[in-house]
Amino acid sequence: MARPVWAGVLSFGLVSLPVGLYTATDSHTIRFHQLQRGTADRIRNRRVNERTGKEVELDDIVKGYDAGDEYVLVEPGELDDIAPGRSQTLEISGFVDLDQVAPIFFDKTYYVGPKGREYAKVYGLLQTALAKANRAGVATFVMRGREYLIALKAEDGILTLHTLHWADEIRDPHREIPDLPRTTRVSASEMEMAEQLISALSMDWDPEDFQDTFQEKVSALIEAKKSGETVEKAEPPAEATGAVDLMKALRASVERARSPKDTGEKATASGTARGSTPAAKKRVTAKSRSTSSLGSLSSLTKAELYKKAAAAHVPGRSSMTHDELADALASRR
Structure with missing residues (x-):
């Protein structure tokens, strides 16, 4: 049984539903190790202190923002403290017509499951209502130290959550593609x-x-x-x-x-x-x-x-x- 990658409360209006997010896809890409040519010796990446040359344990590493004359240190717990809803709430801002969301905005897909059988009715109600309305719930939430824009959809009898790109992450094709034709004449x-x-x-x-x-x-x-x-x-x-x-x-x-x-x-x-x-x-x-x-x-x-x-x-x-x-x-x- 898969473990959720995030657990919290999904809310729409005054209705709250405890849920978990589960990874929806797998990658079957063949993985290669890095070896030194002519040997069977593995090449490994290590976290090394650039001053001392010694390896540093993961627990001893903190985030640091370069402020010019010094580093501002930020602990992982401090990021959770300032996250909207303390990273535990996914509140639907509204429901949009699915046809209005261009495919380019969709990024990664997660399955949404209720945290207990006692929430089956609320879960089923939201899933059925979204399917009939052909709409998606739009929300923002924080997972693993990052805020996401998401669309909550009904698909094949379950709820799915799709992370979306932010508007300023979508590049203008007319700026990115030098030879993109403006007009095309065909017979x-x-x-x-x-x-x-x-x-x-x-x-x-x-x-x-x-x-x-x-x-x-x-x-x-x-x-x-x-x-x-x-x-x-x-x-x-x-x-x-x-x-x-x-x-x-x-x-x-x-x-x-x-x-x-x-x-x-x-x-x-x-x-x-x-x-x-x-x-x-x-x-x-x-x-x-x-x-x-x-x-x-x-x-x-x-x-x-x-x-x-x-x-x-x-x-x-x-x-x-x-x-x-x-x-x-x-x-x-």
Whole structure:
């Protein structure tokens, strides 16, 4: 059972609800140790007194603000003493329409749980009311010596707390990006083709269809180096599309994105004269193979197909669509 990273009282109006915050996400990033080249010696970071060169225990370290001619020392307990509500209260200032909060403001997510079954009714009431209203409670509170702006939401039958960036933390893209276009002129045919491409690539959102392929490749690299083998290098990045070739690239993209059912016969008839892509050729080839094999593969999710493609060492699998993965696997049967 997970332990809360913060515990306190959530209040809205005159209603108070003791809650705990629980980390909602995990990171599966592969961690590396630092070693001195040519040895197996670990490199470690230590807290060292810069004057004496001696290591300092964590309990002997305090915060110091450089005031110019001296350091002003601040103890951790003193920060808690000046925190709003002494770091134990999360008071909702108001409720805003969720559609008004731009995605760029959202930072980290926590699950909110009641501190005891006796608070189930208050918890459930707030969760249900927020879900029906499509609103989020906005508040500020202090956790671990830092004040946060948060949005309290109802999601999948529970309350979630999302830390938000402060307004002055959001950078102006027009100042940060030197080549950001102010106005863009496109032809009607280019716009029509772009809309067709978006339509052809439309899909239902299912996070299970996606997985961290780079971490898989890192794991494969580690295993290969352990056994003295080599690994497949990543495909080179695509070349930038110039304005002259834009229409040609859009048309080829639409043809590639369409399903084999829609483009199989067309690709066969046009061949390379129409600039058919390697992916389109794969789909045409797969159509002539066993339909039962392809049918069984098509019923799998993209994540399941990718695992099979990784096991079969299918080249270029990281950039393939669901149908292309199924075709590539079917061609190997």
